[in-house]
Amino acid sequence: MPELPEVETVRRGLQSLVAGRKIMRAEVRLPRIVRTPSVDEFTQELLGVTIHEVRRRGKYLLFDLGAQTLITHLRMEGRYGLYRAEEAQLPHTHVIFHLDQGQELRYQDVRQFGTMDLIPSFALEKFSPLLQLGPEPFDKRLTAKYLQAIFQHRKTSVKAVLLDQRVIAGLGNIYVDEILFRARIHPAEYAQDLSLHAARRIVVAMREILRQAIAHGGSSVRSYVNGFGEEGQYQLALHVYGRTAQPCTVCGAPIVKLRVAGRGTHVCTKCQRPPYSCTKSKMRL
Structure with missing residues (x-):
């Protein structure tokens, strides 16, 4: 999508x-x-x-x-x-x-x-x-405090919260995986367990990645083309999404694909260590 x-x-x-x-x-x-x-x-x-x-x-x-x-x-x-x-x-x-x-x-x-x-x-x-849409990722209202205030009331994975269009408008599976990798947060981490510092890392990573993706015309992972019929190029810069079994670009550990929030989810288990609270019911290979 x-x-x-x-x-x-x-x-x-x-x-x-x-x-x-x-x-x-x-x-x-x-x-x-x-x-x-x-x-x-x-x-x-x-x-x-x-x-x-x-x-x-x-x-x-x-x-x-x-x-x-x-x-x-x-x-x-x-x-x-x-x-x-x-x-x-x-x-x-x-x-x-x-x-x-x-x-x-x-x-x-x-x-x-x-x-x-x-x-x-x-x-x-x-x-x-x-x-029903939440603020845009570049909206000044979207601060670390705004995000943590929402996290505090969500006993669900941080990935599920970020995919919720009522929280932030416009994010989907590809960029949530990339954002959490850059923020060094495991997607299955309970949102309510995240600190203000973690929320700040997510906001910073989100804006950096989205700016870069827009500059590269988006990601042509499947059939996406722009209004001129041209493919995007950001898929060449993805660090985790779609890179199952490939080495992490940071530490060299293999990227694994999990199931989090009902979605295929790509993580580096060394850079994004699974939280203690993770169970097989929340995260499975």
């Missing part, structure tokens, strides 16, 4: 490609992609509107259309691409925005899990999925 660096990279690409462009009409080929309003209303509302700006909140993309805002989530493998109208359409093209100048913004999704919601812009602050 694209995480914050990938979605931000897509946003930047779309901003340069389609901001200021007019949607002449929209074509929906897979109705369930559009959650609200009805498909007929969706296509009617998009007739002749201008894309003013493309923004991001967590893993959501927000197309500012003036009176309306199109909110879209890529889920597992959704992607956008700009094409000439005469170019052949690739499989799994589910929504086409026919733009001015004979171009099309096409949404493709092999898994068909992506979503689109078109809502009045004045109702944006009341849109439930966005209301």
Whole structure:
């Protein structure tokens, strides 16, 4: 699933490609992609509107259309691409925005899990999925004290807390593994056992890694590409994720894959020593 660096990279690409462009009409080929309003209303509302700006909140993309805002989530493998109208359409093209100048913004999704919601812009602050999101990783409100205050009330793994979009918006499996490795914290550590110093290490590591990942265009671990059809390059700099049995880049010990918070989790057991509280019910190979 694209995480914050990938979605931000897509946003930047779309901003340069389609901001200021007019949607002449929209074509929906897979109705369930559009959650609200009805498909007929969706296509009617998009007739002749201008894309003013493309923004991001967590893993959501927000197309500012003036009176309306199109909110879209890529889920597992959704992607956008700009094409000439005469170019052949690739499989799994589910929504086409026919733009001015004979171009099309096409949404493709092999898994068909992506979503689109078109809502009045004045109702944006009341849109439930966005209301539930925690602060952005670079938000000044996200401090070590904020994080530790949440940790103190969570008798669950620190990985589970960091994956919770209500705590921090935009993190996913790849970057949580990388953040905890850099912070030298085992993913199965109970969140409530972590000190303020540990929370500070997580915040610092999170911002360093996300900045680097964005600068490298994100990680193309599976099928991710940006709005220009280009792969990211940060996967070449990953230290633990996807590196099972390979040597740790710091100490040389093999990276192992565990199951933590219901997710495949990559750790260096020397750099990230398992906490005493870990049990087989919480962590298993």
